[in-house]
Amino acid sequence: MLEAILVMAFGALVLGAALGYAAVRFRVEGDPLVEKIDAILPQTQCGQCGFPGCKPYAQAIAKGEAEINQCPPGGEEGIHKLADLLGREFKPLSAEHGIEKPKSVAVIDEQVCIGCTLCIQACPVDAIVGAAKQMHTVVAPLCTGCELCLPPCPVNCITMEPIGESVENWKWKYPVFKINSAPQESK
C-alpha cells in the first residue's frame, strides 16, 4: 500500500516538474488565438463592431465577450471563417452593427477643403496628408474605407467612392452556362 502511494507520488512529482519546466521553457508570448482572429478581420479599423479597432474586437471575441457577427466590412465570408476557426455556429451579420458595403475609398473634394486637420486626426491608418490651413488629400492605396473621417469634417467635403472594376482587378467569373430553353413546338 505504502509503496503504491510512493510510486504514484514519485510519478506525480516527475510529471509535475516536467510540466513546470515546459511551461517556463515553451512559454507563448501573447495570445495566439487573438492573433489568429485578428488575421481574419479585415483591418478596416472602423469601429463598427463597437470596439476601438480590429485588435480589441479580436481580444473580445477570444474572451467570449463579443459575437462573431459584428464586423460589416468582413462580411459573411469573414463570419464563416471566424466560425470555422472558433468552432462556433455561423450567424448572419448583426443588423445593429451595419451592413456589408462594396469596398470604397474616401475622396476629399479639394476645392471645398478648408484645412482643419480634423479628418487627419480621425484617420486610424494615417492615410490623409495635409496640414493646418493646407489642402488635405487621401492616399487612396492606404485608405481602408472605414468612413471615420466623414463625421468630423465641418464642410462635408469627403465622400466615399466605391472602387470600380478595372482591367487590373477584374476577376474571372464562376463558370455558369446559360441553359437554352427547349424549342417550343408550334401547334
Next chain:
Amino acid sequence: MSALQRLFKFHGGVKPAYNKEASTGLPIAVAPTPTLLVIPLHQSIGGMPRPLVKAGDHVLKGQRIGGADGNASAAVHASTSGTVVAVEMRLMPHTSGLSALCVVVEPDGCDEWIARQPFDFRSASPTQTRDYLRDAGVVGLGGAVFPTHLKLNPGRQGKLDTLILNGAECEPFITCDDVLMRERAEIILKGAAIMREMLAAGRVLIGIEDNKPEAIAAMEVAARAANQAAGDEAMQVVSVPTRYPAGGAKQLIRVLTGIEVPHGKRSTDFGVQCFNVGTAYAVYEAIALGQPLISRIVTVAGNVGQARNYEALFGTPMRDLIAQCKPLPDSDRVIMGGPMMGLLMPADDVPVVKATNCVLVGSKRLFPPPPPEMPCIRCGECAKACPADLQPFEMYWFSRAKIFGKAQEYNLFDCIECGCCAYVCPSHIPLVDYYRFAKSEIWAREVEKEAADVARERYEFRLLREEREKQEKAAKLAAKTAAGREKAAAAIAEAAKPAATPEEDAKKALIAAALERAKAQKEQVHPENVSNLTPEQEAEVAAIEARRAEIREMAKPHLRQDD
C-alpha cells in the same frame, strides 16, 4: 544538324487539328495604317505605364508615349507619326470588356520616325542595356508579354548553358512565328546572337515543330551562315515533334534539354532561358536599328475568305485587319490568340496590342457551342493529358467548391491554362474556366490580405505614436510645473530672507552691469536698411522724416483736445 540532337518528351499533350495551311500561303503583308490608332498604355505584365503625352501633342513614329512604371514594366510608343487626339479610357482587348487608359493618335500620313540610333550594348553595362530594352518596350511576343529585359539576366552564375529560341508555335491557326522564320530568319538569328552575348550563353537551340518544314529549312540556312560568320557551332535548329503544347516554355525546355523546371524555380537556375523568335526579332530591331517595338506580325485566320499574316501597328483596330481578309458573313466572334488558349474579345474594334499573335474570327460553324457540361466521372483523362503533370480533376473539384486553399495545394498556379484537360474531357467540363476563376479569386485575396497587413501595421504605429506623444506632453508638463514650483519656492525664500548680504550685493551689481552691456550692444545695432545709403536716398529719408515731424506738429493740438 538536327539529327544529332537527343530529344526528350513532356508528359501529356494533345494533337488538335492544326489548320495552319490557310494563312501560310501568302507572304507577310503590311497592314494599312488605320485612320485612328488606339494605343493602350497597359500592354504588358507589370505596372501601368504613365502617359507622357497629352491631347494636341504631335508625336513621331517610335516616340515614347507611356513611360515604364518601375522596373517590372515596359514603355509604350507611338506606332506612327501624327497628332494625339485624346488620352482617355477605351475598350481594351480583354475578355472583361472593361476600358483602360489609351493614347488615341490620328496619323498624319508622313510616318516620320524619331531619330533612330543603334544602341552599343557591348560598351554599355548589362543594366544599361536592360533599361534601354525596357524603354524600347520590348516584351515577349509569344503571348505572355513578359518584359524581355527582366529575362535577359543570366542570374547568379553570370552565364547560361543554353539559350532556347521558341519557334514551336503549337497552337492551331497561328502562323505568325512560322512566316517570320521563313521570311526573316537572318534577323531573328542576329537578335539571338545579341541575346546570347547578353546572357553569356554557350549554345542557342532553336526549337521548331516538325510541321513547319519551310521555317526549319530557312532557319537552318540562316544558322549555318551565322555559325560560319561566328566561327563556331553555337546555333542549332532542332525540329521537335508536333504535339500541343510543345510551344510552352517549360515544355520546350523539357523537350530540348530534358530539364524539368520545378515549382518555384526559374529556368535560369538550371542554365536555360527561353525566348520567342518574335522577341529575338524585336531585340535586334531595338538594339541594332534603334527602333522600339511598335508593330508585330499578326495572323488573321478562322472564318475568313483569305487568311494571312499582317505586320500590324499596335493600336490598329482588329476590325480593319479582319476586313482585309474577306470575313465570311456568319462570323459572330473575335478571339485574340488561338482556339485553345485565346481570349474572347468584347468587340471587333479593339486594338491590336503586343500580345496579339492572332486574330481568330469565329462562327457557330467553325466553333460549335460546346455540348452541355456533365458531371465529372473521374476517368483521369485530364491527368493523362496535362503537360504540367498536374491533377486537373482535383483542382477542378476544389475550384468548383471554392476551396481555394486545397486547389493551391494541388499546384493550381503551375497550370499554364493550355486547355488540354478540357479538350480531352469526355464530360465537356470547361476546366480552364474553373482554374481561371480560382486563380483570380486567390490573387484578389492575396491583394486584400496584403492591404490588411499594411493597415494593421499603420494602425499599430499610430497607436504607438499617440502613446508616445501623450508621454512627451506629460513629461513636458511635469518639467514645467517643477520649474514653476522651484521659482515660487525661490521667491518665498527671497522674501523670507532678512537683508541682503554683501555677496548678494556684488551679484546684483554684476547682473546690473550685464544688463547695461546688453543695452549698449542693442543700441549699436542699426537697422540694415538705413546704412550705406546713396546721397539721394538720404535726402529722401530726411524729407520723409521732416514730413513726419510736420504731421506730428499738426496733430499735437488735436491730441491735446482729445486728452
